[in-house]
Amino acid sequence: MKSTTVSQQSGDNNNSQKVNTSIQILSCRTECKWYLIGVVIRLVWTLIYPQRGYIHPDEFFQGSEVVFDDFFRTNLTRTHEFNPTAPLRSVAILYLLYGLPVSILSWLSSTFHWSTIPFHLKLVFPRAVILCLSLCTDILFSRLIKTLYPKLSSKQHAIILNYYGIAHVTLVFYTRTLSNSFEAFLFLALIYLIDHNVSSLSSFVSSTVNDTKSTTRSDRYLLLSSSFIGFICALGIFNRATFPAFAIVPLIYWFTNILPVINHSFHFQLLLGRTISFIVGTFVATCTLLILFDSYYYNDGFSLMIDWKKSLVVCPFNFIVYNTDASNLDKHGLHPPWLHFIVNATILYGPLHLCVVLWGLSHLANLSQYGQKITGRIAQIFQRRSTPTEQSHQSSSPLLLYLYSVPFVFLSTFPHQEPRFLLPLLFPLTLFIVPLLITHGFHRLVFRLWLAFNISVAILYGHLHQGGVLPALQHVHDFPMLTSGGAPIQENLNKRILVTYHTYMPPGYLVTQMSNSDVVKKFDMSIVDLQGAKREKLDMTIKDIFNRHSTSNTQVFIVLPSTCRTDLIHLKQQKYTFTLSEQFGFHLDLDHAFEEPFHGKHAGTTFQWLQTIWNRYKLDVYQVQRD
Known part of the structure; x- marks a missing residue:
């Protein structure tokens, strides 16, 4: 019973x-409905309906372009960052990120004898890696919310997560193959690991002698997190030499929390020594492997063994040397030091950045107290190191404020500034300001503004900005290979030339037909990027192409914005035929959107006016023939 x-x-x-x-x-x-909606959008915009927007050429040319070129030997464009004499970018990082997906595509093309790898797969596979890292970062961010704010309810934790999940930085930038996106993931991982490391050491100080099992287990986690800290710092520096600007505050936080209790006990000193040795040892070992990989890549392996001192390549050092030369920075554009804080942060974070600025203006006394607190904390380290002190529970707001504001100071010292350089700051910004909004009851109003802001900017950068380039490249990539008689005979057509005019640089691996199958006969693909050249340069380029190549086995395409179609009139008068193959819109060029005046006086109704705008902002693909 x-x-x-x-x-x-x-x-x-x-x-x-x-x-x-x-x-x-x-x-x-x-x-967490808004966060879950954001996850669905990320999945759809990456795997099913890839974003058509083109944020910056570095998205392709500092990542997947290099790896595809190495695997398929297509002689693609190499930017100045990969100059073998003084390379600025570590290829080891690129292979770590994109080596596996590109090798899978190479294996598939060989196994199934593909005539070419589908355009969709070439675009999606590298982005899928960044998407996976983004979703893993979500887990760390969610855990960090609960760690930093244990007194908040689960609903309030979800509010913070919703702000992060629906941000356009998360939806667009954190799914793109930008080195800044990878830098953001490493930054959050470093914050999480250092917080875990400090908590483990603090728990050791407060633990009793009888807790041998829990102490041993925490020691293992401590050493494991220490190894990851050194590993992430090395990856961050070789990914982007600006990573120390973000890592300095977490490292100072670790320093100021550990050293006051350095003389706690002999066992603690031994454990702390092992922790530091694991951090430094893993950092040095990782840096050594990355240097050796880059040195072997940029030099002949045999010459590396003969004269390794001259053949060693340290990309972060070359990056710093290159950017200390003002003439080099002038090529990429010089900006005032206030641009990051006033303009770029507003573009990325809009309402939340404005809230931080307003909070700072209304709490100037608190800011001075934060400064005095950190100064006193550092002074306390060197004055009372021999006294074991237990870390008291303190608010995490000062740390998060430093994590957000200090990188502005370091990054603003560089004359060249772009919004994407601030991508890692989304994490401390959300963790700092959203709990304050919740506490003061402003989060509902701000979230509505945040939602409207991010929806509009996500559509702008995700699909509209240079939005015709990728569809135009896919059109040229899939264009049938026809002879003059109309029969699809591949042997009679062995060359294709693409001329781009007043657009971003076209990624070569996306438009070039690639395959590692021995059965497939390939043809030559050439890309002429005229960037923002004048009409005379376009005329000379077309004439030179038809003078050097036979018209019977060459296809020539011109891709240019609809606003530039008048530049073809002079060529049409010289016995060249331009056949409009396709138009792709909406194509918005923010760099030159307002250079030409908009004439809408002939549009009578609202519908006609909108149709005029739609027809204006398109990208045209012309096939060129000589009469």
Whole structure:
């Protein structure tokens, strides 16, 4: 009878636990609905309907372009960052990120004898890697919310996560193959690991001698997190030499929290020594491997063994040397030091950055207290190092404020500034300002502004900005290879030339037909990027192409904005035929959107006026023939 009663009770408990678990899952889904919507958007915009917007050429030319070129030997464009004499970018990082997806595509093309790798797969596979890293970063960010704000409710935790999940930086930039996106992921991982490392050391100080099992287990986690800290710091520096601007505050936080208790006990000193040795050792080992990989890549392996001192390549050092030369920075554009804080941060973070600025103006006294607190903390380290002090519970707001504001100071010292350089700051910004908005009851109003801002900017950068380039490249990539008689005979057509005019640089690996199958006969693909050249340069380029190449086995395409179609009139008068193959819109060039006046006086109705705008902002693909 008793056993029956116990079994019934245990069954009831199990059922109640299942009910409670299902209720928690449903409530979590309801509370985190905007974050979950953001996850779905990221998946769809990356894998199913890839974003057409073109943020910056570095998205392709400092990443997947190089790896595709190495795997398929297509002689693609190499920018100045990969100059073998003084390379600025580590190829080891690129292979670490994109080596596996490109090798999978290479294997598929060989196995299934593809005539060419589909355009969609070439675009999606590298982005899928960044998407996976982004989703892994979400887990760390969610855990960090609970660690920094244990007193907030689960609903309030979900509010912070919703702000992050619906941000256009998360939806667009954190799914693109930008080195700044990878830098952001490493930055959050470093914050999380250092916080975990400090907590483990603090728990050791407060633990009793009898807790041997828990102490041993925490020691293992401590050394493991220490190894990852050194590994992430090395990857961050070789990915972008600006990573120390973001890493300095977490490292100072670790320094100011550990050294006051350095003389706690002999066992603690031994553990702290092992922690530091694991951090430094892993950092040095990782840097050594990255240097050797880059040195072997940029030099002949045999020459590296003969004269390794001259053949060693340290890309972060070359990057710093290059950017200290004002003439080099002048090529990329010089900007005032206030641009990051006033303009670029507003473009990326809009309402939240404005809230931080308003909060700072209204709490100038608090800011001075934060400065005095950190100064006193550092002074305390060197004055009372021999006294074991237990870390008191303090607000995380000062740390998060430093994590957000200090990188502005370092990055603003560089004359060349772009919004994407500030991508890692989304994490400390959200963690700092959103809890304050929740506390003061402003988050509902701000979230509406945040939602409207990010939807519009996500559409702008995700699909409109230079939005015709990728579809135009896909059109040229998939264009049938026809002879003059109209028959699709591949042997009679062995060259294709693409001329781009007043657009961003076209990624060569996307428009070039690639395959590692021995059965497939390939043809030559050439790209002429005229950038923002004048009409005379376009005329000379077309004439030179038809003078050097036979018209019977060459296809020539011109890709240019609809606003520049008048530049073809002079060529049409010289016995060249331009056949409009396709138009792609909406193509918005923010760099030159307002250079030519808009004439809408002939548009009578609102519909005609909108149609005029639609026809204006398109990208045209012409096939060129000589009469």
